[in-house]
Amino acid sequence: MKKILVSECLLGAACRYDGCSKPDSGVIEAISKCAYIPVCPEALGGLPTPRKPSEIVGDRVLMVDGTDVTYEYKRGAELALKIALENGCEAAILKARSPSCGKGFIYDGTYTKTLKAGNGVCAQLLMDNGIDVINETELDKLNL
Ligand code: SF4
Numbered sequence: 001m002k003k004i005l006v007s008e009c010l011l012g013a014a015c016r017y018d019g020c021s022k023p024d025s026g027v028i029e030a031i032s033k034c035a036y037i038p039v040c041p042e043a044l045g046g047l048p049t050p051r052k053p054s055e056i057v058g059d060r061v062l063m064v065d066g067t068d069v070t071y072e073y074k075r076g077a078e079l080a081l082k083i084a085l086e087n088g089c090e091a092a093i094l095k096a097r098s099p100s101c102g103k104g105f106i107y108d109g110t111y112t113k114t115l116k117a118g119n120g121v122c123a124q125l126l127m128d129n130g131i132d133v134i135n136e137t138e139l140d141k142l143n144l
Contacts (some may be wrong), residue, residue, distance in 0.1 A: 001034055001037065001144070002035075002089075002090045002091055002143075002144050003034070003035045003037065003087055003088050003089045003090065004032060004034050004035070004036045004037070004089060004090075004091050004092065004093060004142075004144075005036070005037050005039055005083070005084045005089040005091070005092035005093075005094075005126070005131070006027065006031060006036050006037065006038050006039070006082065006092070006093045006094075007038075007040065007061070007093065007094045007095040007098070007101045008038040008039055008040040008043075009021050009023075009026045009040065009056065009095055010022055010023065010027045010028075010036050010093065010095055011020045011027070011028060012028075012144060013024065013038065013040065013077055014042040015049050016048055016049070016050075016051070016055075017042070017049070017050060017051045017052065017053050019049055019050035020126060022095060024136045026136065026139050027093055027136050027139065028094070029143075030139050030142055031093070033144075034082070034144055037083060037089060038078050039080045039083055039084075039101040040076075041073070041076035041077050041079070041080045041101065041122040042072070042073065042076050042100050043075025043076070044075070044076040044079040044080055045069075045072035045073055045074070045075040045077070046072050046075065046076070047069065047070075047076070050065070050066055052064050052075075053071070053111065054069055054099050054100050054110070055099055055106075055107045055109045055110075055111055055133065056070070056106060056107075056109055056118065056120075056121070057109035058109070061073040061099055061121065062109075064111050065126060066117070068141070069099070073099065073121040073122075074121060074126050075083055076100060076121075076122065077121045077122035077124075077125040077126075078125065079121055080122050080125075080126070081122075081125050081126055081129055084126060084129075084131055085129070090131065090132060091131060091133070091134070091137070091142065091143070092123075092126050092131055092132070092133045092134070093131040093134055093136060093139070094120070094122070094123050094133055094134075094135055094136070095116065095125075095135065096135035096136060096137055097099065098120050098121050099119055099121065100122045100123070101104075101120050101122055101135075102118070102119060102120035102121045102123060103119050103120070103123040103133045103135045104117070104118075104119065104134070104135065105117060105118065106118045106119065106120055106136070118130050119133075
């Protein structure tokens with residue numbers, strides 16, 4: 001049985017920047033029969049909840065007030081990867097559009113809810129290390 005890394009907010013944890021969660025019944029159902037490890041890369045990186053929203057701007061991650069949180073995003077991604085590797089996770093279901101967890105599309109750095117093609121910091125690092133990443137809209141691609 002594959003082990004799956006999962007964005008914690010998709011399971012109901014209130015770890016999002018706004019202090020809310022994004023429970024997804026499809027994800028919860030999909031992982032009900034597997035071994036899964038919940039992670040929140042932004043919390044792992046040391047960011048508080050709630051926190052100001054952040055977006056990827058060039059090669060940095062900036063909060064809407066300009067605070068540079070690149071270090072925290074990279075640290076959280078590295079710790080999430082470490083957890084995935086130590087637990088033998090071959091796949092991850094990550095929250096769409098997040099600057100950490102987003103896969104395929106992320107916000108474009110203008111803080112206007114405009115999307116562009118790209119991946120969040122953690123999603124990219126996991127993929128670079130051979131882990132299959134999908135988001136909650138791609139559960140049909142989950143190969144357990
Ligand atoms: Fe959810 Fe990922 Fe953002 Fe944490 S970093 S709140 S797991 S989308």
